[in-house]
Amino acid sequence: MRPLARLLPLLLSLLPATAAAQATVGVDPITKLFSAAPGQAITQVLNIYNPNSTAQKLRIVAYLSDMNIGETGETEFPPVGTVKESSAPWTTFTPSEIELGGLETKQVRYTIQIPPNAAPGTHWAMLMFEAQDPAAVPGKTLASFRLRVAHTMYVNVQPIKAEGSITGIFDAPPKNETDIYQLAVQYANTGNAATGVRGRVELRDARGDLVATLPLELTVALPGRTVLLKSAWAGPVPKGQYSALVILNNGDKNKDILGEHVVTLPFDLKARSQAATPAAAPAATPAPATAPAGTTGGPGGKP
Structure with a gap:
């Protein structure tokens, strides 16, 4: 039985990104589901892109976050290690910061190293990409923007059971x-x-x-x-x-x-x-x- 494999396209639409209505930075793919065994390493390459046709460059900062979904459906983003099923401690990525010009795309690579003693079941985390105004001057700029999108990583450590x-x-x-x-x-x-x-x-x-x-x-x-x-x-x-x-x-x-x-x-x-x-x-x-x-x-x- 592979319930997540059958429902993956619908799950992706439920947890797309955490961006504001005006998208300033994008990530492709939005979500990935991996199936792995304890001790296995997983590597994925993401495309980070600026969909705006502007001369001004965007500074993109990447960082890991945990994710939780409350009973009424609200999505929370607690610090890394807060959620017991978090895969964030297993995850490394590079680079942690990039600059994107108008209509430009760059890549970020991450690796999930599953511990040999990893508990069976689904583990997850989010890799956040926050776009910051590179022209902001501390103490002088009255307002600056910070928009973010997220790539969600699900890892099914076998065996899994839907119940x-x-x-x-x-x-x-x-x-x-x-x-x-x-x-x-x-x-x-x-x-x-x-x-x-x-x-x-x-x-x-x-x-x-x-x-x-x-x-x-x-x-x-x-x-x-x-x-x-x-x-x-x-x-x-x-x-x-x-x-x-x-x-x-x-x-x-x-x-x-x-x-x-x-x-x-x-x-x-x-x-x-x-x-x-x-x-x-x-x-x-x-x-x-x-x-x-x-x-x-x-x-x-x-x-």
């Missing part, structure tokens, strides 16, 4: 008839591999008929951590009690992870075109009425 479960299903019922019903699914990654988790919620009425399907978008789940996958249900929806079947997948094409929850609407919800809330809920889409075979269940409930 997880639904540890909670929480909801926030609508406060009025123009509100939306919000639902969050808590997933715990109990394996040793970083995986992408995605799925859907199938909502059925009292007769068992499928009335809506809510998407749970792809989320990166780091090993030993929990993440929340969120969705919402917009009107028009009649009041009453509904059954919510949560179906998650962490890259294993032969097995889904299931959870159940009871949804109670105390009043009819109006259509979103009549709602006054600022953010629109994801559109409900049709889905098969039955879950794939070979599934495992998980608990559900309200906080």
Whole structure:
């Protein structure tokens, strides 16, 4: 089973870079996933480029950083060695500083030396590239810019195992008839591999008929951590009690992870075109009425 290999293109889109909206420096590739054994060395060459057609040169400073993803999806960049699965202490790179003219590209090379006693599982770190204004004068320049992008390095030290479960299903019922019903699914990654988790919620009425399907978008789940996958249900929806079947997948094409929850609407919800809330809920889409075979269940409930 190779869950990360199948989900790699989607994982890359989730953790692209930490640059500001106006890109001043770029890195290619953005992310790399390596599979290795203890004691092995890995070398990768990165292209660092200045996409701007200007005469002024950019000073690029490179440094390593740890990375963590919080339960609600926020990405954090703690100092090297903070995250226990960090591969930053194994990593060296050169050069640590370059200058780029307009439309110029230069290369940075890094090596990951995996220790002989490295623990199995996914290890990761980020190589940051910070663009600084070379014309800034300390004590005289009123403002200068510092923009950065990051190259994320994932290393799967064999053997790896993708494993997880639904540890909670929480909801926030609508406060009025123009509100939306919000639902969050808590997933715990109990394996040793970083995986992408995605799925859907199938909502059925009292007769068992499928009335809506809510998407749970792809989320990166780091090993030993929990993440929340969120969705919402917009009107028009009649009041009453509904059954919510949560179906998650962490890259294993032969097995889904299931959870159940009871949804109670105390009043009819109006259509979103009549709602006054600022953010629109994801559109409900049709889905098969039955879950794939070979599934495992998980608990559900309200906080």
